[in-house]
Amino acid sequence: MAKKVLIIGWDCAPPDWVFDKWIDNLPTLKSLLKKGLYGNLRSTIPPITVPAWQCMLTSKDPGQLGVYGFRNRKDYSYDGQYFSNGADILEPAVWDILGKNNKKSILVGVPQTYPPREINGHMVTCFLTPSIKSQYTYPNELRDEIEKNIGEYIPDVKHFRTEDRDFILKQIYEATKTRFQTFRHLLKNKEWDFAMIVEMGTDRIHHSFWKFLDPSHPKYEKGNKYENVIPEYYKYLDNELAETLKLVDLNETSVMVVSDHGAKAMVGGICINEWLIKEGLLTLKEYPKTFTPIEKLQIDWAKTKVWGSGGYYARIFLNVQGREPNGQIPANEYKKFRAELKEKIENIKDEQGRKLATIAYIPEETYKDVKRIPPDLIVIFDELRWRSVGSVGINSAYTYENDTGPDDANHAQEGMYLLYNPKHILSGKRNDKQHLMDIAPTVLDLLDVNIPSDMQGKSLVEKNLVTQ
Ligand SMILES: [Zn+2]
Known part of the structure; x- marks a missing residue:
């Protein structure tokens, strides 16, 4: 058979x-x-x-x-x-x-x-x-x-x-x-x-x-x-x-x-755009009265270098001259700027000042190839105990509620x-x-079918963990 x-x-x-x-x-x-x-x-x-x-x-x-x-x-x-x-x-x-x-x-x-x-x-x-x-x-x-x-x-x-x-x-x-x-x-x-x-x-x-x-x-x-x-x-x-x-x-x-x-369990959320505002990297035309998704707000692009987005991880976007319509970071400073931003983000503490195990990934260093348009940084806060929240309007970089509706798990x-x-x-x-x-x-x-050489993973059979 x-x-x-x-x-x-x-x-x-x-x-x-x-x-x-x-x-x-x-x-x-x-x-x-x-x-x-x-x-x-x-x-x-x-x-x-x-x-x-x-x-x-x-x-x-x-x-x-x-x-x-x-x-x-x-x-x-x-x-x-x-x-x-x-x-x-x-x-x-x-x-x-x-x-x-x-x-x-x-x-x-x-x-x-x-x-x-x-x-x-x-x-x-x-x-x-x-x-x-x-x-x-x-x-x-x-x-x-x-x-x-x-x-x-x-x-x-x-x-x-x-x-x-x-x-x-x-x-x-x-x-x-x-x-x-x-x-x-x-x-x-x-x-x-x-x-x-x-x-x-x-x-x-x-x-x-x-x-x-x-x-x-x-x-x-x-x-x-x-x-x-x-x-x-x-x-x-x-x-x-x-x-x-x-x-x-x-x-x-x-x-x-x-x-x-x-x-x-989700411990809380880092309001990434609130944090960017406080760092002077993101400027809104008007600060909202209620907690509002960033996509619905008017950003002052001439005064903005970075913006971000929410979810289980943060997608960070840089506003680069010659790339974005109203870019502010000179293209030749992109890598240096990104490296500094990575370090700053990885040093965001929790509300009590405790260190979080956060990693901001650089796509070209993380993947074998980078097709289509990746975020400039992919941030995973505190090994996923915290999530990224994109909304703005609570005057704090921390929240304990999810902005897109009830959600208890990360x-x-x-x-x-x-x-x-x-x-x-x-x-x-x-x-x-x-x-x-x-x-x-x-x-x-x-199933006795040849494995294409460009597959990144290794078969558990090849690893001698099971027999074919
Ligand atoms: Zn899934």
């Missing part, structure tokens, strides 16, 4: 909770783990869904993909930003390479696969699908088959940043249920060598419920009514995993459970992986040293 590879993706699943705290309540995962290899999977800089999954599946870094997060600059104008989707991915993903080797794939919900592309196999697009009125499958007729056999497919929870927690929870379960039903329908009815599903509900539930779970969160209250919501959802996912494994022959199928990054640099390989029963060895870019070459190796 031909070999197969099955990947179950749990977006944002944190290894320190899944493996260390919840594993006894996840019997299916535990049984795979006992025979497999597992551990932390280091994510990309930045550790964000877009582009992390595509880095995993192309084995290229964000610079090589030219995708630095959800929002990217399309040009050097001040407001030229766009949301990245699958159309930006020009590097071949693992299913493209498999297709060339006559191997068939099934993909359901893999981030940044919207809009759908032709593959050798079947695809249901990801959470970036605007609605199921758009083409969300390949081939297009697959939509009718899903609607007839499963019902309405739900690409993502619609409004996950709301205070109505019960409403979010109901939506998460509905979306997860239909996603796994769809995946199993394809596993049963289509030919495949490689099959992969990514569930976003894990990410959504962390962002909505983390403060109810994690005692290290500043807003955690012991015994609150939502305390077990996240572990119970993982139990539900473990059952979906069990139902899915019933459809595969575990004597011939390698199974991976992976995430693109982890999760941790991402963590380490995601998780588990590999069960029928040829090589490993009795549950933990190895935390693997990188997300190792996944694509591992899949190819397990």
Whole structure:
């Protein structure tokens, strides 16, 4: 029988909770783990869904993909930003390479696969699908088959940043249920060598419920009514995993459970633009009366050298002569200016004056290549305990509320992986040293397909951690 590879993706699943705290309540995962290899999977800089999954599946870094997060600059104008989707991915993903080797794939919900592309196999697009009125499958007729056999497919929870927690929870379960039903329908009815599903509900539930779970969160209250919501959802996912494994022959199928990054409590936010104003690097035409996103404010560009943007990490932009429309930093001083700014940002302290473990990354030094337009600096505050907040209007560089709606979790640099390989029963060895870019070459190796030499990761087979 031909070999197969099955990947179950749990977006944002944190290894320190899944493996260390919840594993006894996840019997299916535990049984795979006992025979497999597992551990932390280091994510990309930045550790964000877009582009992390595509880095995993192309084995290229964000610079090589030219995708630095959800929002990217399309040009050097001040407001030229766009949301990245699958159309930006020009590097071949693992299913493209498999297709060339006559191997068939099934993909359901893999981030940044919207809009759908032709593959050798079947695809249901990801959470970036605007609605199921758009083409969300390949081939297009697959939509009718899903609607007839499963019902309405739900690409993502619609409004996950709301205070109505019960409403979010109901939506998460509905979306997860239909996603796994769809995946199993394809596993049963289509030919495949490689099959992969990514569930976003894990990410959504962390962002909505983390403060109810994690005692290290500043807003955690012991015994609150939502305390077990996240572990119970993982139990539900473990059952979906069990139902899915019933459809595969575990004597011939390698199974991976992976995430693109982890999760941790959010301590607070650094208001990066407030800080830049105080440093004299950013000038507004008028300071707002309420907390207002920077994109909605009038910046006095003739008096501005730097501006920034919010999110799990800060994107820092320099206003450079000859590059931006009203540039203020002479082009020949760019590198020196940026190096000094990097140092200043890395020295931002918390409100009590304690040092934070912040790193401001220089794109050209971080990535193998730098395609499209990267931010000038990519800042990760205090190992992601703090996030970057872009809004202005509170006269302080610190906030303890998120500016884009309730959000209790930050991402963590380490995601998780588990590999069960029928040829090589490993009795549950933990190895935390693997990188997300190792996944694509591992899949190819397990399916006896040559690994392109420009893939950055190393196959776990090649590293002698498993046998092909
Ligand atoms: Zn993610």
